[in-house]
Amino acid sequence: MDALVLLIPLAPLCAALLIGGGHLFGFLDGEESEQTTSSCANWAIALSCLLALILLGSNLLNMNAGSFSIGRWLSSEALTIRMNFITTGFNVQLAALFSVLLAIVMRFSTHYMHREAGFHRFFFVLSLFAFAILLLVLSGNAVGTLVGWETAGLCSYLLIAYSYQRSIAVTNATRVLVTNHIGDACFMIAIGLSVAWTGTVDWNEMFATLPQLPTSQITGLALCFALAAFAKSAQLPFTPWLARAMEGPTPSSAVFYGAVMIHAGVYLVCLLRPLFELSTFIMAILAVVGCMTALYSFIVGLTQTDVKSSLVYAISAQLGLMFLECGLGFWQLAKWHLCAHAIVRAYQLLSAPNLMHAVHNNPIKPVSPKIAQLRWAYTASLQRFWLDQITDWALVKPVRRLANDLCYFDDHIVDRFMGAPNPVLNQMSSLVQLEETKIGARLDNNADEFAQGSGLAGTLTQWTAAISHWFEEHFVLQGVSKGAVRYGRELGHLANKVERQILRPRYLVLFVCITLLVAF
């Protein structure tokens, strides 16, 4: 029975490869082949759904061995990463649930996406995503989980940027992927640390060696995994990406942010229960972050006027509660909460476009008057607590500015220092100098009668200033700056002349010959 687990992620991957390859080489294109594409994707996910249910059944009958390995993926000295799967417990239950939800959404999209320009692309990405998420929940080692984790993030990027002609969609998608990439990086650090400290990436082996680790290492490892989970499940401070992600088509929003992918963080925390339970500190962090996210999402959610954006904050609030439950040690509750939430949200998001018809003439219940009076709270809620702006101010802009400075440094200092600068830039700067001279800057006359003092102290200051100015002008400025510049220019012209001579190929060949001659 255990061997079936291999086919569960493999079937959608094959479908994705078929659709992707077919679309790329023009076999699957246009409306007439929509049928082929959708049935390929639907049958693949139906197969994995069926297999997952069989696996779940055999798990309930205690017929599963618990793990299944198909061999080495990578080995380097002591480090061996196998392709192995877990075939019991929560992983199988989630795989069954997710594959059922994916099958439903896939079927839903067949009609929903009909005659869309990116029909084939959509089904390619959705099948790839099905592979990624099923691998994520079934993989028996951290690297397999990371593969699923990152691929799922990538698929979400591709679907947020589904209508790539609209630049806002692509901007949001880029932001979401880069935010998620921070989480991925934390996951990767966690893997690296667990290799360094426990010597393995296999989940079960890792759990077995954990109790021997010192507390500091446990805390570090758990913190990295927790950060990865926070980023994926849109907890604070990463929450704003979720609102940006609603750009994609409705079925993809349902499956990514309602039902399946958004729960990956909670899944990771539940899976790593043996690790988190060893560190009270990280458990507290889980609880606090979860609690704060729930509060934040509740307050922001109050001012949302759009179906999808209010759902976004409902989702992050519920996820926050799940983290709170994990942090408080109610693991079973968190697991049930996850499953129930996935089902409800899948339904809600799929029916969101119809909601306006369904609630016609049925006004939204206003908030209680006590809260409604708080103007600052209203502004804060409307601005989503300025989280995006704070991130921009604290992270994005400084990095951009640093990049800008480094660019300047590279072009104007490193390049010049290394010789042969860009000649265009030189012309530009002399043009600027010309303009400045025209508007009256006395670039070649440093004498200045500006400092005029009155009284004794004033005159003394003036004299001192005059003396130091004279000193500055005659020794420092002219000695170093002007003279150096003139000298440098002369040298530069000379170098240019030499360079022009050397530039002729014959000299170059000569140069190479001389170097070679020296060698022998």
Next chain:
Amino acid sequence: MNESHFPILSLLIFLPLLGALMTVLCGNSQLAKKIALTFASIELIAALAVVALFHSNNGDFQLLERSDWIPSLHIEFLLGIDGISVLFLPLSALLTLMAIIASWNSIQHLSRLHFALLLALEGITMGVFCALDLVLFFLFWELTLPPIFFLISLWGIGPERRGAAMKYTLFMLFGGVPLLFAILILSMNHATAVSGSIPLDLSFSLPTLLATPLPDSLQSTVFFLLLLGFAVKAPLVPFHTWLPTTAMEGATHTTALLVGLKLGIYGLLRFAMPLAPSAAVQYSWALGILGAITLIYGALIALQQTNLRRLLAYASISHVGLVIIGLSALNMQGLQGAIFQLLNFTLIASSLMLIAGFIQHRLGSTEALHLGGLAKVMPRLTAFYFLFMLASMGAPLTSGFPAELLIIIGALTAHPTLGVTALAGAVLCAAYMLSFTRRAFFGAITQTSVEHAQDLRPRELALLCVPALLILILGFMPNKVLKINQKTAEVWLNRLMADQPVVETGEEIPAP
């Protein structure tokens, strides 16, 4: 070790040179192109044959060919490969083949000379990868300059192409000087070690020099001289400015060759670290910091670029930094990851550069301002660009992922801060790659020239399929590559990590 086999490595070196001669002497330029293509294909097959002949369970040099060259100075014509160099041969051959196909129609004047130079460069590069005699290596190393100089200056696409070619050549000549000094020091040290006289007991053969202990006083000198020489070619900050200039001024397939042939780091791996082992261990932190600076510096500057070719040049510099971090970890994971990543970037960086060339050829620019909305008119080109971009970001399912994972595991085990820096570099890589993609490939079409642009032609499609498939296959089965260099990597590491700086003599080869 058996030395009486068919001299296939010499064949690898001289076949393209013969092809170059035939191409340039052939009267008809159409026929010349076909001759060049045939020779490049045969070369690729020969290089694959070398991989087939290679025994991966042997960590020593294999397929040795030895004959006297300048007996008075003990300079030999010594060729051989090991697990580190063997895979560079087919990849370089593939790269040249790709460059020939990519420039098939775009070279209008002096096309015979152009294809001849490409073939000559291929032969010389093979020489660099196979040479085990330091003087022979230096000869091939310097010989790469003339073809590249003419490729940049004669067929470049920028107005300052001659200046760029000059810049490249001056940088490389500068890098050659410390190499030469280091080689002389090493060979004189050998003469001193066997207490012989200077011209009679000089030795330039790498296996012999590896077996000769280098006194501590000379270790640092030799290491830094070699590091300086190879850092220019790699390129490491601050010796990198030739690459962006060349990327802007040179033809894109030439730049693809320049970013694809990772000669600089190969030199570091082959000569600098094993020849001065205790200095390499002692200064591994400095090497790591240099790598980290290059990684972050290149990535930050790439973030500001508006031109795809310049962006790719800086991305390539940044990735060199990542590989150096892997090397400086001095453990199996870091080393194998670094070698794997080098092989990867031969494929990835050059394919991306070729794609930039396709865009340049169609629209006359790779400036983000002149692009925008390419995905609509060129879906296939965009798909391939996206795949290679993902591979360079180290996304899973591509070969970039296992390589990056290994480097990061290695770095985290050895120097945790370097590992974290490497990951910050990965996040920055996603940021610059994606933000350029957003501006150039997505969004609305703003330029009329873009509206009528043609998607990939069958020739270009076929050309890109090969590296794309390789990337996917290696991402799925990374062990294929790792197994080939495993033994050699173990020997390499043992030599560095041996308790005494004195080198073990396992690599000694019988006298001919």
